[in-house]
Amino acid sequence: MMKLYNYFRSSASYRVxxxxxxxxxxxxxxxxxxxxxxxxxxxxxxxxxxxxxxxxDTGQAxxxxxxxxxxxxxxxxxTPSLLPKDALGRARVRxxxxxxxxxxxxxxxxxxxxxxxKQLGQSEEGVTTxxxxxxxxxxxxxxxxxxxxxxxxxxxxxxxxxxADCCLVPQIFNARRFDSDLKPYPTTMxxxxxxxxxxxxxxxxxxxxxxxE
Amino acid sequence: MMKLYNYFRSSASYRVxxxxxxxxxxxxxxxxxxxxxxxxxxxxxxxxxxxxxxxxDTGQAxxxxxxxxxxxxxxxxxTPSLLPKDALGRARVRxxxxxxxxxxxxxxxxxxxxxxxKQLGQSEEGVTTxxxxxxxxxxxxxxxxxxxxxxxxxxxxxxxxxxADCCLVPQIFNARRFDSDLKPYPTTMxxxxxxxxxxxxxxxxxxxxxxxE
Numbered sequence: 493m494m495k496l497y498n499y500f501r502s503s504a505s506y507r508v509x510x511x512x513x514x515x516x517x518x519x520x521x522x523x524x525x526x527x528x529x530x531x532x533x534x535x536x537x538x539x540x541x542x543x544x545x546x547x548x549d550t551g552q553a554x555x556x557x558x559x560x561x562x563x564x565x566x567x568x569x570x571t572p573s574l575l576p577k578d579a580l581g582r583a584r585v586r587x588x589x590x591x592x593x594x595x596x597x598x599x600x601x602x603x604x605x606x607x608x609x610k611q612l613g614q615s616e617e618g619v620t621t622x623x624x625x626x627x628x629x630x631x632x633x634x635x636x637x638x639x640x641x642x643x644x645x646x647x648x649x650x651x652x653x654x655x656a657d658c659c660l661v662p663q664i665f666n667a668r669r670f671d672s673d674l675k676p677y678p679t680t681m682x683x684x685x686x687x688x689x690x691x692x693x694x695x696x697x698x699x700x701x702x703x704x705e
Numbered sequence: 706m707m708k709l710y711n712y713f714r715s716s717a718s719y720r721v722x723x724x725x726x727x728x729x730x731x732x733x734x735x736x737x738x739x740x741x742x743x744x745x746x747x748x749x750x751x752x753x754x755x756x757x758x759x760x761x762d763t764g765q766a767x768x769x770x771x772x773x774x775x776x777x778x779x780x781x782x783x784t785p786s787l788l789p790k791d792a793l794g795r796a797r798v799r800x801x802x803x804x805x806x807x808x809x810x811x812x813x814x815x816x817x818x819x820x821x822x823k824q825l826g827q828s829e830e831g832v833t834t835x836x837x838x839x840x841x842x843x844x845x846x847x848x849x850x851x852x853x854x855x856x857x858x859x860x861x862x863x864x865x866x867x868x869a870d871c872c873l874v875p876q877i878f879n880a881r882r883f884d885s886d887l888k889p890y891p892t893t894m895x896x897x898x899x900x901x902x903x904x905x906x907x908x909x910x911x912x913x914x915x916x917x918e
Contacts (some may be wrong), residue, residue: 541846541849541850541853542800542804542808542846542849542850543846544808544846552793553793553796555793555796555797555800556800557799557800557803557804557807559799559803560796560797560799560800560802560803561796563795563796563799564792564793564795564796564799567792567795568792579777579780579781580765580766580768580777582776582777582780583766583768583773583774583776583777584768584773586770586772586773586776586777587755587768587769587770587773589773590770590772590773590806591755591770593803593807594770594806594807594810594811595755595757595811597807598807598808598811598812599811599812599817604812607835607838608825611834611835611838612821612825612827612831612834612835614825618825621824621825622820622824622825625820625824633754633755633756633757636754636755637754637755640754
């Protein structure tokens with residue numbers, strides 16, 4: 493069975509948990525405690541030279557970076573598909589996914605917040621302002637994309653969940669943790685609610701993981 | 706002919722310029738002046754709701770997010786290929802690409818630096834410390850990946866340039882702009898030099914763009 497090195501609260505981990513669930517792929521979870529710095533330890537360095545979660549151990553290789561893992565799952569277990577069949581649709585789903593993965597999430601990562609606190613001497617207020625700024629900036633862009641396109645359906649792209657939804661949902665969990673105002677993003681939140689009604693998204697959520705605190 | 710909305714110094718733009726050149730695809734450049742804020746203007750908002758460069762206008766649709774654009778080019782113009790044929794190799798190239806695109810570049814984006822200066826009141830020294838920290842953190846991870854793998858060849862993956870090299874090279878240009886110390890990354894720099902010997906990388910570099918200042 494595949495092993496997934498992950499942490500309950502890591503939103504990149506959550507993306508992959510959703511994809512595995514949607515594709516009906518069982519996995520054995522391995523827990524890496526980020527606040528204790530276990531990802532920076534020597535043992536985990538052998539598993540993932542990037543010292544980040546998640547890592548998927550397929551038995552044959554250890555893969556990292558959540559979107560690369562989801563693309564791998566898509567290529568090796570194509571049903572149900574998390575990317576559309578047409579190249580333009582695939583570009584749209586990838587773009588929505590990368591909007592979350594490159595423009596929002598990195599700014600709000602634990603290590604970014606810790607660096608602001610410790611090395612740049614920011615107060616908790618400064619850190620929270622930073623966090624909410626990038627959530628608001630990024631979700632406004634996501635809402636603009638989703639609200640403007642006829643390709644948005646019940647989910648981010650059409651009426652079946654895609655890789656874009658695997659990224660959208662964990663980002664909303666992060667936003668709620670920091671009490672971001674989500675009223676300005678009605679399309680995004682409608683899609684979030686449609687996703688959370690599915691068992692694959694619900695079962696993967698942070699509070700339902702064995703390592704949840 | 707395809708149009709590429711870009712800015713000479715934007716490293717996400719540079720990634721796509723390289724990919725277009727490697728595939729021998731001509732394009733008409735459209736310039737978006739980021740320091741003047743043209744990307745946040747109403748006109749460009751019609752082009753790209755994410756208000757980011759690059760945007761590729763294929764004539765049929767406008768695509769954004771550099772890695773989504775490169776994947777689209779790969780699917781629609783498969784030769785020469787920028788991704789390996791095997792799923793594990795593709796996962797590796799995507800992971801190396803995302804390591805740059807998600808873990809390093811977002812932290813060093815113009816808008817992140819401006820926010821540190823203006824909203825969080827950081828000095829230039831604080832901003833430069835932040836910049837170099839994420840370059841050093843990310844390039845150490847990239848070097849570890851590249852140095853440890855038998856799949857690294859003349860380029861990041863084997864002996865032909867891939868999407869990973871389209872990401873690596875612009876990141877080194879950024880690091881040099883901020884005088885980061887690059888001696889700790891000999892494998893990365895060997896690959897950088899191999900890339901820059903190719904016309905496709907050289908011709909796409911910031912200083913050779915029509916809008917270079």
